[in-house]
Amino acid sequence: MKTKHFFLALAAGLALLVSCKPEKPVFGIQADKETLQFNKEGGTLDIVVTTGQSWTITKPATATWINVSPTSGTGSATVHLTTLPNAGKKKSAAVKIDAGMAGYVNVNVSQLGELASGDGLTYATAWSPSEAKEWILANLPNETSGSSLVGSGGQKYWIHGFIHKINVYNEKTENFANSGDFGNASFYISDSMEETNDDVTCYQVYYLGNKKFTGPFTEENPDIKVGDEVYVYGPVANFNSKPNTLGKGAAFIYELNGKSRGGAVTEETTPSGNGTLENPYNAAGAVAFIKSASFDPEKKVYVRGVISDKDEVEGPFKATTGTAIFSISEDGADYKTQFKCYGVYYLGNSPWIEGYSNVKPGDQVVVYGKLTFYQASVIYETADKEAYIYSLNGKTEPEPAFFVPKTAYTVRAADTEAEIDVFGSVAWTASVTGGATIAEPAGGNGAGNGKVKITFPANTSKDNNNVFTVTIATQDAAVTTAKSYTVTVTQNKDVDGVEVIFTQAIVVAKDPTFPTSGKACDITIDGVKLAFTNGCMNGNLKDLRIYKSGSMTISATTGTIQEIHLTSSSTGDAQSPERMLNKFGAGAPAGLVVSDDNASATWTGNQQSVTFTATDAQVRMTEIRVIYLP
Numbered sequence: 282m283k284t285k286h287f288f289l290a291l292a293a294g295l296a297l298l299v300s301c302k303p304e305k306p307v308f309g310i311q312a313d314k315e316t317l318q319f320n321k322e323g324g325t326l327d328i329v330v331t332t333g334q335s336w337t338i339t340k341p342a343t344a345t346w347i348n349v350s351p352t353s354g355t356g357s358a359t360v361h362l363t364t365l366p367n368a369g370k371k372k373s374a375a376v377k378i379d380a381g382m383a384g385y386v387n388v389n390v391s392q393l394g395e396l397a398s399g400d401g402l403t404y405a406t407a408w409s410p411s412e413a414k415e416w417i418l419a420n421l422p423n424e425t426s427g428s429s430l431v432g433s434g435g436q437k438y439w440i441h442g443f444i445h446k447i448n449v450y451n452e453k454t455e456n457f458a459n460s461g462d463f464g465n466a467s468f469y470i471s472d473s474m475e476e477t478n479d480d481v482t483c484y485q486v487y488y489l490g491n492k493k494f495t496g497p498f499t500e501e502n503p504d505i506k507v508g509d510e511v512y513v514y515g516p517v518a519n520f521n522s523k524p525n526t527l528g529k530g531a532a533f534i535y536e537l538n539g540k541s542r543g544g545a546v547t548e549e550t551t552p553s554g555n556g557t558l559e560n561p562y563n564a565a566g567a568v569a570f571i572k573s574a575s576f577d578p579e580k581k582v583y584v585r586g587v588i589s590d591k592d593e594v595e596g597p598f599k600a601t602t603g604t605a606i607f608s609i610s611e612d613g614a615d616y617k618t619q620f621k622c623y624g625v626y627y628l629g630n631s632p633w634i635e636g637y638s639n640v641k642p643g644d645q646v647v648v649y650g651k652l653t654f655y656q657a658s659v660i661y662e663t664a665d666k667e668a669y670i671y672s673l674n675g676k677t678e679p680e681p682a683f684f685v686p687k688t689a690y691t692v693r694a695a696d697t698e699a700e701i702d703v704f705g706s707v708a709w710t711a712s713v714t715g716g717a718t719i720a721e722p723a724g725g726n727g728a729g730n731g732k733v734k735i736t737f738p739a740n741t742s743k744d745n746n747n748v749f750t751v752t753i754a755t756q757d758a759a760v761t762t763a764k765s766y767t768v769t770v771t772q773n774k775d776v777d778g779v780e781v782i783f784t785q786a787i788v789v790a791k792d793p794t795f796p797t798s799g800k801a802c803d804i805t806i807d808g809v810k811l812a813f814t815n816g817c818m819n820g821n822l823k824d825l826r827i828y829k830s831g832s833m834t835i836s837a838t839t840g841t842i843q844e845i846h847l848t849s850s851s852t853g854d855a856q857s858p859e860r861m862l863n864k865f866g867a868g869a870p871a872g873l874v875v876s877d878d879n880a881s882a883t884w885t886g887n888q889q890s891v892t893f894t895a896t897d898a899q900v901r902m903t904e905i906r907v908i909y910l911p
Contacts, residue, residue, distance in 0.1 A: 308333060309334075309384055310336060310380040312386045312388055315386075318390075320393050321366060321395055326361075326362050330360055332383060333383075335355045336380040339352075341473040342473075342508070343510075344376075347362055347374060347390055349362055360378075367393065367394040373390065374390055375390070399439075399441075408440045410442040410479045410524075414479050417519050418522065423520075424519060432516050432518025435568070437514055440513045440514075441510075443510055445470070448467035448482075457496075458496075460494070464530075467482070467484050469483070470511060481525070483511075483513050484528045489533075489534055491545070510536075510537075510539070511534050512535045514545050515531050550610070550611045551565060554566040557583060558671075564609050564619060570582065570652065571661050579651065581650050582649070584609070584663075585609075586610055586648075587645055588609055588644045600633065602624075603704070604624045621662035622648050623664075625648060625669055627679055629729075631669075635682070636681070640673065645674050646672065650668020652664065681705075681707050681757055682760060683709060685702070685704070685753050689768070689876040691771045695775075697738065698735065701732060701733040701751060701768050703727060708756075708757060709727050709753060710753070711753045715737075715748055717736065735749060740773065740775055749769070751767070778910045781809040781908075785818055785824055799816060800815065802816070809842075811825075811834075825901070826850075828895065829899050830896070832894040835891050835905070840910045842909045843886070844906075845891060845905070846881070846884075847862055847883075848904040849861045849862050849881065860898060860901045861880060862875050862876075864897040867897075
C-alpha cells in the first residue's frame with residue numbers, strides 16, 4: 282500500500298514538473314542589451330539582467346564617467362547606468378556582469394561628446410590609442426628596420442591614453458628610473474588600462490617638458506607607473522605593423538596625470554634667410570633647407586638663433602669632447618621650431634677648452650657648417666664635428682686659453698715620429714728630452730690651435746722602451762688655468778711578431794656585412810680573431826664597441842699574443858667620458874695598463890687569447906692593434 286502511494290506521488294510530481302517548466306533560465310545570465318550609447322548631455326539608461334544566480338557588475342578603473350546602481354544582486358533585476366555631460370570626445374568602456382560559474386555578459390557602453398573624434402594635430406583633438414593605431418597603419422608604410430625609421434618624418438602628433446604596461450628589455454624595466462644617462466622610458470598605452478589590440482608603443486620617450494629625466498624622483502617629479510594617464514607628443518611610425526612613436530627622445534610626455542611643463546611645438550616660425558653670413562637661416566629656415574630638393578649635405582651654411590634649454594642635459598661644451606650640443610630657436614623659447622646644433626666646435630672652429638666661456642640658454646649664436654637630418658630620431662641638426670660657433674653674442678674670437686688634451690702617447694718600435702695636439706688662442710713653446718727632436722713648429726714656437734711633432738730613431742732594443750718627455754708651455758699672463766703640460770711619448774721595445782690592426786674601415790673592407798648593432802659577431806684577419814658577445818660596430822661606422830656586460834676576445838689562431846694596444850674613440854657626444862677604456866673595470870684582463878686620460882691602454886703578456894669585459898659601461902674604440910708570435 283505504501284509502495285503504491287509512493288509511485289502515485291512520484292508520477293504526480295513528474296507531471297507537475299513538466300507542466301510548470303519556467304519561462305526564464307534558472308542557470309545562466311542574460312542582458313536585454315549588448316550596447317548602450319548616451320548622448321553628450323548624459324542621463325540614465327537601464328539594463329535588464331535575467332538570471333537565477335548571484336551577480337556583480339564591474340567596469341574599468343578608467344570608466345569613472347559611468348555610475349552603476351546596483352552593482353550586485355541575486356536573481357533578475359534592472360540596473361541603472363548614469364553619466365554626466367561629456368565636454369570631451371566620445372568615450373567607451375565595457376561593463377561586465379558576472380554570475381560566476383553561471384557565466385557573464387559584457388555590455389559596451391559609449392557616450393557622445395562635444396569634441397569630434399581626434400585627428401592628433403592638437404592637444405584638444407589628441408588621438409586615443411585606437412584612433413592613432415587606425416591612422417598609423419592606414420597611412421604610414423610598414424617599416425622593419427628599427428635603426429632607420431622614417432615614420433611621419435617631422436610631423437608630430439598628440440596621443441592621449443593610459444599606461445597599462447611598461448616595457449622590459451634584458452630583464453630591466455624601461456621606466457625613467459632605469460634609463461640612466463639616456464633619460465627616457467618605453468611603455469604601452471591603450472584607451473583604458475587594459476591590454477587591447479589598440480596599444481601604441483611609446484618608445485624611448487623623454488620626460489615632461491621635453492627633457493631627459495635626471496632625477497631624483499620626488500612628488501613633483503614622479504616616475505611613470507601602470508595606470509598613469511598621459512599625453513604623448515611626437516612623430517609616429519608603423520614598425521612591424523604596429524603603431525609606435527619614434528625613439529631616442531623624438532617624442533615626449535607632454536602631460537602626466539594632469540601635470541604639464543610645456544615643451545610642445547605649438548607654433549611654427551616662418552623660414553627666413555639664405556644661409557649666407559649676411560643673411561643666415563633662422564631655425565625654421567635651416568629645417569626648410571634640409572627638407573628642400575636642393576639640399577646639399579656638403580654645403581656649409583650659416584644659421585642664427587637663440588639657445589633654448591631643450592638640451593640642457595646634453596650640453597653645453599665639455600672639455601672631454603671639445604664640442605657642445607644645444608638647440609636654437611627664433612627667440613630661445615622651447616615652444617617654437619627647434620634646430621639642433623650637434624657636436625659643434627667653439628669660436629674660431631676651435632675645440633672648447635677650460636678657460637673659454639661656456640654657452641647658456643638665451644645666448645645669441647651664429648653657427649657655420651654642414652647640416653644633416655638624423656633619421657633615427659627625426660632631428661634636423663648640424664653634422665657632428667662639421668660645424669662651429671661663428672659668433673657668440675656678437676663675439677667671433679675666443680678668449681685667451683691654453684690646453685693640451687692628451688699627455689701620454691704610445692708608439693711602435695718602428696715608428697719614428699709622434700704628433701701632440703695643442704689647443705688654445707695664445708702663443709706657446711715646446712721642448713723635448715730623451716733624444717727626440719722638435720720637428721714642428723719651427724724652433725718649438727707655436728700659437729693657437731696646432732700640433733707638436735717630434736721625431737726620433739726606430740727602437741731596435743729587445744729589452745727596453747724609449748721614453749721622450751715633451752714640455753709645452755705658455756707665458757701669456759691672461760691664461761689663468763694650466764700654463765704648462767708635460768707629455769710622455771713611450772716608444773715600445775722591438776718585439777718579434779706579426780702586427781694586426783682592427784679599425785672600422787679595415788673591418789668593413791674585410792667583411793662589408795659585419796653587424797652594426799649589439800650582437801654576437803666575429804672576424805679573423807691575418808691569423809687574429811676578434812670576437813664580441815655583444816658589440817660590433819656602431820651604426821654610423823665610426824668605431825668598434827663593446828656594450829655593457831658584453832665581452833671582446835682577441836685570440837691567435839696559431840701561436841701567442843704578445844701585445845694589445847687599444848685607442849678609445851671620441852664620438853663628441855655627451856656620454857663619451859663614460860665610454861672610455863677605464864670602463865672595463867673589473868672586467869679588464871690582468872696585464873692591462875690604462876693611460877691617465879683613459880684614452881689608450883696596453884696589454885702585455887704571452888697568451889693564446891685575451892678577453893676584455895665591459896663591466897662598468899659601454900666601451901668604444903677607434904683602433905685595436907695586436908702583436909702576436911705565430
